[in-house]
Amino acid sequence: MIYITQSALNDWLNQIAQQRILIAPVAEGSSMTYRQVSDSSEITGGFDRPDMGIKGAFLPATETLFTIQSGNGSYTISDNVPADEQVIFGVRPCDSRGMLALDALFIETEPVDIHYARRRQNSVIIGLACSTMGEYCFCTNLGSSPTDNQGADLFLTKSGSGYWLDNITEKGRSLLGTYAIQQSEPAHSRPPEIEHSANASLPDLEKWPPLFADEYWEAVGERCLSCRICAYVCPTCRCFDIRDETLPTAEDGAKYERIRCWDSCLGESYSQVAGGHNPRVAKGDRLRNRMYCKFYYFPQQHGPIACTGCGRCVEACPVNIDVTEVLQHVLEATL
Amino acid sequence: MDFEPKIITFLCTWCSYTGADTAGIARLKTPANVRAIRVPCSGRVAPEIIMRTFDQGADGVLVLGCHIGECHYDSGNHRTAKRIPILRSLMTFTGLEAERLRLDWVSASEGERFSRIVNEFTDTVKQLGPIRWRVENSYQPYTSQAYTAGNTPIIPGLLTKTTRMTDQISELNPQITANIQSAARELLDSGQVTCIIGYEIGTHGRTRPAFVHSPEETERLVWNQDCTHNLTTYLNDKLTTGSNGGTRQPIGIVVKPCDSRSINVHLAENRYNRDDLHVIAVSCNGIRQGAGTTAPTLSTLTTYQERCLSCSQSEPAVYDTYIEQPRGIDNITIEPKGVDSQTAQLDSLSPQERMDFWLGQFDRCIRCYACRQVCPSCDCPTCLYERDDSLWVGLGIGINEKRTFHLGRAFHLAGRCVECNECERVCPVGIPISLINRKLAQEMENIFDHSAGEHPHPPPLVTILGGQEHLP
Numbered sequence: 001m002i003y004i005t006q007s008a009l010n011d012w013l014n015q016i017a018q019q020r021i022l023i024a025p026v027a028e029g030s031s032m033t034y035r036q037v038s039d040s041s042e043i044t045g046g047f048d049r050p051d052m053g054i055k056g057a058f059l060p061a062t063e064t065l066f067t068i069q070s071g072n073g074s075y076t077i078s079d080n081v082p083a084d085e086q087v088i089f090g091v092r093p094c095d096s097r098g099m100l101a102l103d104a105l106f107i108e109t110e111p112v113d114i115h116y117a118r119r120r121q122n123s124v125i126i127g128l129a130c131s132t133m134g135e136y137c138f139c140t141n142l143g144s145s146p147t148d149n150q151g152a153d154l155f156l157t158k159s160g161s162g163y164w165l166d167n168i169t170e171k172g173r174s175l176l177g178t179y180a181i182q183q184s185e186p187a188h189s190r191p192p193e194i195e196h197s198a199n200a201s202l203p204d205l206e207k208w209p210p211l212f213a214d215e216y217w218e219a220v221g222e223r224c225l226s227c228r229i230c231a232y233v234c235p236t237c238r239c240f241d242i243r244d245e246t247l248p249t250a251e252d253g254a255k256y257e258r259i260r261c262w263d264s265c266l267g268e269s270y271s272q273v274a275g276g277h278n279p280r281v282a283k284g285d286r287l288r289n290r291m292y293c294k295f296y297y298f299p300q301q302h303g304p305i306a307c308t309g310c311g312r313c314v315e316a317c318p319v320n321i322d323v324t325e326v327l328q329h330v331l332e333a334t335l
Numbered sequence: 336m337d338f339e340p341k342i343i344t345f346l347c348t349w350c351s352y353t354g355a356d357t358a359g360i361a362r363l364k365t366p367a368n369v370r371a372i373r374v375p376c377s378g379r380v381a382p383e384i385i386m387r388t389f390d391q392g393a394d395g396v397l398v399l400g401c402h403i404g405e406c407h408y409d410s411g412n413h414r415t416a417k418r419i420p421i422l423r424s425l426m427t428f429t430g431l432e433a434e435r436l437r438l439d440w441v442s443a444s445e446g447e448r449f450s451r452i453v454n455e456f457t458d459t460v461k462q463l464g465p466i467r468w469r470v471e472n473s474y475q476p477y478t479s480q481a482y483t484a485g486n487t488p489i490i491p492g493l494l495t496k497t498t499r500m501t502d503q504i505s506e507l508n509p510q511i512t513a514n515i516q517s518a519a520r521e522l523l524d525s526g527q528v529t530c531i532i533g534y535e536i537g538t539h540g541r542t543r544p545a546f547v548h549s550p551e552e553t554e555r556l557v558w559n560q561d562c563t564h565n566l567t568t569y570l571n572d573k574l575t576t577g578s579n580g581g582t583r584q585p586i587g588i589v590v591k592p593c594d595s596r597s598i599n600v601h602l603a604e605n606r607y608n609r610d611d612l613h614v615i616a617v618s619c620n621g622i623r624q625g626a627g628t629t630a631p632t633l634s635t636l637t638t639y640q641e642r643c644l645s646c647s648q649s650e651p652a653v654y655d656t657y658i659e660q661p662r663g664i665d666n667i668t669i670e671p672k673g674v675d676s677q678t679a680q681l682d683s684l685s686p687q688e689r690m691d692f693w694l695g696q697f698d699r700c701i702r703c704y705a706c707r708q709v710c711p712s713c714d715c716p717t718c719l720y721e722r723d724d725s726l727w728v729g730l731g732i733g734i735n736e737k738r739t740f741h742l743g744r745a746f747h748l749a750g751r752c753v754e755c756n757e758c759e760r761v762c763p764v765g766i767p768i769s770l771i772n773r774k775l776a777q778e779m780e781n782i783f784d785h786s787a788g789e790h791p792h793p794p795p796l797v798t799i800l801g802g803q804e805h806l807p
């Protein structure tokens with residue numbers, strides 16, 4: 001654990017940005033998101049949790065998996081496995097912990113997703129503790145806290161005009177080895193950690209199956225718009241769709257790409273099968289699936305729950321569908 | 336080497352394609368840049384086709400059809416005559432040079448006219464140079480490329496919408512709340528309706544849509560300055576036996592005067608039976624800025640939504656029960672639409688600047704479709720831009736696809752958008768969608784004297800020419 005000043009941090013980030021892709025929170029219009037930056041001055045300071053998480057740095061909204069070029073009776077397939085090394089700065093604990101849930105699926109479960117795994121391998125996550133809980137945050141209810149460093153490689157805690165820097169993983173150590181950072185005498189003592197309350201408001205797994213036929217889902221679903229905001233702003237929603245698309249090409253023959261892009265179980269077409277049947281035809285069915293996925297299916301199949309308590313979905317939902325309200329209902333239900 | 340543009344020409348098979356033949360027989364020169372596509376009627380050339388053509392890299396699109404009155408399908412070219420000016424206005428507003436899209440009429444015998452138009456058009460496009468519409472590397476963040484409009488708005492202050500302080504805080508309006516509750520209770524008690532769609536207070540102090548099925552539940556219903564949601568968007572599910580499993584039962588709904596216009600749009604499109612709907616209209620005192628997404632705070636003064644400052648709709652367009660209250664907002668002079676000055680600001684820019692502005696905005700889009708889902712006028716069972724076999728847009732969440740979706744949606748709303756601005760409110764990344772919708776609403780007003788939802792009349796783009804239009 002070392003103490004660094006803001007200017008030492010800026011110098012260090014500038015050094016990194018020259019050689020690696022540096023992704024950091026920036027303000028864009030009225031919204032805040034993670035973007036590639038070339039200089040630390042572009043980074044927005046004093047931010048809350050950005051509107052979008054860092055999921056996109058590992059599972060981009062759309063990526064080309066490979067391209068196919070045909071011509072002269074033959075086909076050439078070019079893989080598109082990412083090779084760039086990236087450093088992500090200013091990651092809030094909810095987002096870095098979300099990566100552990102994604103790892104559980106994409107890396108720890110066979111088959112390993114090579115695109116995701118390669119990006120994970122080539123990335124260093126520099127976490128940043130939150131000083132307070134935001135209005136919609138509920139990470140402490142899910143066994144985490146604003147000072148939780150799980151999932152981060154390096155972890156910063158703001159203290160006065162500088163930061164405490166914790167070295168969490170080997171990857172973090174190696175980044176500090178490559179790019180030296182200037183230490184200072186601590187001007188302040190380290191702020192206290194916020195206690196984790198162990199799964200205080202999380203229903204047990206057994207609670208979920210009997211509630212599958214609960215009328216509650218239809219009632220909440222009535223209000224749901226079936227948009228995908230909640231899934232796309234979520235640090236742990238990871239469903240995707242795959243399609244081959246044609247590309248304009250100047251050469252003879254034809255060019256195609258296989259893309260994968262975000263998809264969400266809230267969309268009506270998500271569960272539709274060949275022949276047109278849709279097993280989750282009503283809005284309530286789809287909403288229920290999202291909740292079950294987060295708190296029942298995913299922990300059952302992969303271990304961690306697929307929710308980090310960032311509260312983005314609660315904040316962004318246009319019709320105030322609130323995951324904490326749903327959890328409360330499940331906790332209190334006596335079916 | 337001179338720039339040789341790629342020009343796609345859509346030719347109606349009856350007149351213009353034969354006209355091109357006539358030109359050929361007369362040995363009139365036509366440039367080799369022109370790639371002809373033969374269609375049964377110029378009315379077949381849907382705006383989606385034209386947008387896709389530009390998306391795929393055409394430098395210019397020329398649509399030629401029969402003269403008005405000579406259409407072999409009677410009124411096919413009426414549709415073309417109405418649509419293309421609107422499409423041109425939309426694409427120009429987002430950065431295309433207007434000259435790159437041209438509509439004209441060529442009859443079978445007018446070989447010379449065909450040759451002249453095609454030569455003129457090719458010269459025009461040549462002078463404009465290569466098109467800059469399709470963005471390469473569609474899936475990369477737009478801002479990291481050559482264009483940098485995304486970070487800072489091109490026009491300082493364009494996105495800072497004018498707001499005015501309200502004199503009241505958005506607390507519950509007890510009188511109106513009681514009136515809504517008693518009207519709802521009566522309707523449910525008498526069995527006239529099976530469900531009332533209204534507003535309730537949800538979590539975090541936010542007001543949200545409520546569905547009330549029994550007289551006892553009516554106590555949940557409220558009225559305050561946060562009732563921003565246009566609830567008519569739920570009517571499609573509730574009143575039609577749609578794919579969402581809705582069942583047709585009579586419904587009651589709470590609307591503001593502005594929302595009531597959506598019902599007229601629905602009725603004009605025969606979406607449901609008017610008798611199945613009981614409209615409880617509430618006269619509105621202006622809605623708070625931030626309503627629906629934030630809680631009203633008593634410590635900070637709140638502000639009106641911009642659209643409320645220029646709202647002249649004091650009376651509902653449709654209602655069965657009308658709950659009136661003194662209009663507090665009358666104390667404020669009705670201002671010219673603030674959004675009009677913003678569209679004018681954008682109009683005054685160069686096409687390049689406009690395109691930079693819009694690509695910077697669309698870049699943030701995550702294609703969550705919230706704008707579409709919340710829209711009371713967007714009601715296709717499966718969106719054209721979300722079909723599995725869609726030919727009009729790729730599946731990817733890339734800048735080209737996002738722009739195509741937004742522009743296509745805007746076009747489909749031309750003459751049907753009541754400007755409730757719900758799309759802009761729900762956007763999680765703050766894209767100023769209302770500017771595009773407003774631009775097209777202006778065009779509909781200027782060209783067709785049409786304002787969506789005033790009457791249950793079909794929108795101009797689905798009707799034939801009446802001779803009253805001010806077509807450019």
